[in-house]
Amino acid sequence: MRLAIIADIHGNYRALEAVLADIAGSGVDRIVSLGDNIGYGPEPEEVVRSLRANRVVSVMGNHELGLLSRSYFNRLHANARQSLVLTKELLTPDSLNWLKQLPPVYCCCGARFVHGCPPQSMTVYLHAPTDTRLRRLFSIYPEQFCFAGHTHDFGWYRLDGGAGIFRDQLGIEQKRIDPASRHLILPGSVGQPRDCLGWQAKYLLWDQDAATIAVRALDYDVQSTIHLINERGFPAVNGKRLYW
Numbered sequence: 001m002r003l004a005i006i007a008d009i010h011g012n013y014r015a016l017e018a019v020l021a022d023i024a025g026s027g028v029d030r031i032v033s034l035g036d037n038i039g040y041g042p043e044p045e046e047v048v049r050s051l052r053a054n055r056v057v058s059v060m061g062n063h064e065l066g067l068l069s070r071s072y073f074n075r076l077h078a079n080a081r082q083s084l085v086l087t088k089e090l091l092t093p094d095s096l097n098w099l100k101q102l103p104p105v106y107c108c109c110g111a112r113f114v115h116g117c118p119p120q121s122m123t124v125y126l127h128a129p130t131d132t133r134l135r136r137l138f139s140i141y142p143e144q145f146c147f148a149g150h151t152h153d154f155g156w157y158r159l160d161g162g163a164g165i166f167r168d169q170l171g172i173e174q175k176r177i178d179p180a181s182r183h184l185i186l187p188g189s190v191g192q193p194r195d196c197l198g199w200q201a202k203y204l205l206w207d208q209d210a211a212t213i214a215v216r217a218l219d220y221d222v223q224s225t226i227h228l229i230n231e232r233g234f235p236a237v238n239g240k241r242l243y244w
Contacts, residue, residue, distance in 0.1 A: 007149030011041025012191030034149035035061025035115035
C-alpha cells in the first residue's frame with residue numbers, strides 16, 4: 001500500500017493543485033488529509049471540490065471545528081475568526097456540510113490519522129513534546145503509525161522496543177522506516193508551511209511495502225494566491241506567511 005498524506009491546506013487551492021498533480025504520477029493507492037482543509041486561504045470551495053473529486057479521505061481539523069462550534073470559534077485569534085467568516089461565505093451549502101461531517105480520526109493500514117494530537121484531538125499541538133509526554137501518547141492508541149498535522153511543521157518521533165524515545169529528522173528526501181518501532185509523524189503543510197525548508201507546498205509519501213517515507217516539496221503560483229487573499233478581503237498577514 002502506498003499512501004499520500006497531506007495536511008493543513010488552508011484554502012490554498014494553487015498549492016493543492018501542485019500537490020495533487022505530483023501525487024497523480026506517484027502511483028498512490030489512497031490520499032489522506034489531516035484536516036484544516038480551509039481557513040486563511042482564499043479558495044476554500046475549490047479546495048473542497050478538488051478533495052472530493054480526488055476521493056481524498058479527510059479528518060476534521062480545528063478550522064473545520066470552528067465552522068461547527070461557536071464556542072471554539074470564539075477561542076480562535078482574530079485573524080482566524082475573520083478568515084473563517086469569509087471562508088463560510090465562499091462555501092456552498094453542500095461543501096460546508098461535507099466539512100462539518102468530517103470525523104475526528106481515521107484509521108487504516110495499521111495507522112491512525114488525526115489533525116492535532118493522538119488519539120483524536122483536533123486542537124492540541126505537538127510542538128516539541130517531551131519524552132515523558134511521548135511515552136504517554138504512545139500508550140493511549142494501539143496503531144504502530146500515527147500521522148498528525150496542526151503545527152504546519154515536520155516532526156518524527158519513534159518509540160523502540162525498549163521504550164526508548166528517538167527524534168528523527170525529516171527533510172525533502174526519502175528515508176527508511178524502522179519496522180520494529182512505533183512512529184508518530186508530522187508531515188508539514190500543503191498550504192501554509194511553517195518549517196525551515198522553504199515556502200513550497202509539502203506533503204508525505206508513505207510506501208508500506210518498501211518501508212519508506214518521503215517528503216515532497218512543490219513550487220506553485222504563490223503570487224496568485226496572495227493576490228486572491230488581498231482581493232477577497234482576507235487578513236494581509238495570511239498572504240505574507242506564504243512567501244519568505
